[in-house]
Amino acid sequence: MPGRRKVGNLTALAVLAVLVERPMHPYEMATTLRGRGKDQDMGIKWGSFYTVVRNMERHGLIAAVESVREGRRPERTVYRITDDGRAELVDWARELVATPAAEQPRFRAGLSVLAALHPDEATALLHRRLAQLEDGISSERETLAAHAQVVPRLFLVENEYDLTIREAEAAWIRSLLAEITSGSYPGLAEWRAYHEAGAPGSGPTGGGGTTT
Secondary structure, three states: OOOOOOOOOHHHHHHHHHHOOOOEOHHHHHHHHHHOOHHHHHOOOHHHHHHHHHHHHHOOOEEEEEEEOOOOOOOEEEEEEOHHHHHHHHHHHHHHHHOOOOOOOHHHHHHHOHHHOOHHHHHHHHHHHHHHHHHHHHHHHHHHHHHHOOOOHHHHHHHHHHHHHHHHHHHHHHHHHHHHHHOOOOOHHHHHHHHHHOOOOOOOOOOOOOOO
16 A cells, blocks of 8 residues: 555666566666656656665665676676565556556646636647647657557557547647637636736635636
8 A cells, every 4th residue: 555665765666677677786777767768757866766775675675686896887786676576566566557646737736726817828828738738749659659669568558648648638728728719618707807807816716626
């Protein structure tokens, strides 16, 4: 369950996912994770990477197997995944796949205070966001199609998810913009009148979480 992990940072999950393949030293782990884009999937904080690795060793998820030296570089410790680490990897994957968790996207925060903007400005900003989303979607589709030629689909599933989420967001924004520009959006007249009157205060909604 969430909160019971010995090392709860998602960086630990990323480390387990590469060490299950073979033993590596931390620099090789980091290089492999960067090369596969796992820093984007899991929000890896590279400044704390070595601390996470040490914590994982302390809790028995990984174990040192040898120290190696390459030329004049400092000696590096090679780690392997332990049985406890394998069990943690599988259990963590099960939790993340099966259990929805509350997340706080920045866009949702912006929508929660959309009433602070004049409808015309909100519309312009949403159009700007939509244009950027559409450009990104087009690029991601091309990249995904290219990767699908050489990479098994199983290892692109997170990219498919990202693309689907962005496509859904773009479709929702188009729908919202259609309502605002057609004048059919509920409360639009009051929203517009509030800003055009220049009234002080918290906005036409007076706060709350379901105002837009």
